[in-house]
Amino acid sequence: MTRQRMVILEELRKVNTHPSADEIYEMVRKRLPRVSLGTIYRNLEILSGSGEIQKLDSGSSLKRFDGRADCHHHIRCERCDRLADIFFDPGVDLNSRVRDFTDFSVIGHKLEFVGVCPDCRRSSEAGLHAARNLPTD
Amino acid sequence: MTRQRMVILEELRKVNTHPSADEIYEMVRKRLPRVSLGTIYRNLEILSGSGEIQKLDSGSSLKRFDGRADCHHHIRCERCDRLADIFFDPGVDLNSRVRDFTDFSVIGHKLEFVGVCPDCRRSSEAGLHAARNLPTD
DNA sequence: TTTGCTGCAAATCCTTTGCAGAGGT
């Protein structure tokens, strides 16, 4: 565990914003100004390989990282691409249910919700109201 | 609907392998040798925008496309990255269940299973047997 | 001393875009 790897892990654990590699680079750079992007990528790969963080693939093109390694789900804002954690139990064992419908051996699943975040909802309402000259309250 | 767009759609509907843009390019090229990769990307974007096909994001880095537009799920092989359709009903309305756990407005969700496909299972067993000099039956 | 990790820069991969010309209505 090098200093660089430690700082990356610490910075990632500090936030709940699911930053991209580039955003993590900026965060880490404040503490280690000479760190390189390559090191960020290499360590994010190592850390997610060893299960200390999670790499989040789905949705948009660029990958995001999650400092929490425990099982939880996410919801992505369709408009601004922001990701938020969701701690919720679907109440069904999807993995065992799906076994009858596939000839793959089932290991797990990824469940990502899609929606609109409060900020984007607000700004689109504001936009509508402005367009129609209506009060915003 | 240009000839190019039509051929792309036809080729995609022929298979159930969820090809990448590049693989679709190769398929289409057999019928339209002068087609360009840019045209493939542009039309895949248009077709998925109009709901005639689906763009599949999650999992690996490169995007895959699905000629079936009706609602179904997928399972991805961890080893070879192959995708297969799963037609199965989780039996719960996940969208309404999750509403209590988020301040986003919920629109939908993506559910992707992860597993090992029959081929990879077979070859890893073969590998194990070979390594240990055991019979493969 | 050996092994693994770093910073740097170049390379790679996938995808998007600008542009001039072709095609269809």
Next chain:
DNA sequence: ACCTCTGCAAAGGATTTGCAGCAAA
């Protein structure tokens, strides 16, 4: 003629990699 689409080639963004030096065991 008009508008959309195409092929081509170049640009773009995100990520990976080669390499020589550095750091810690």
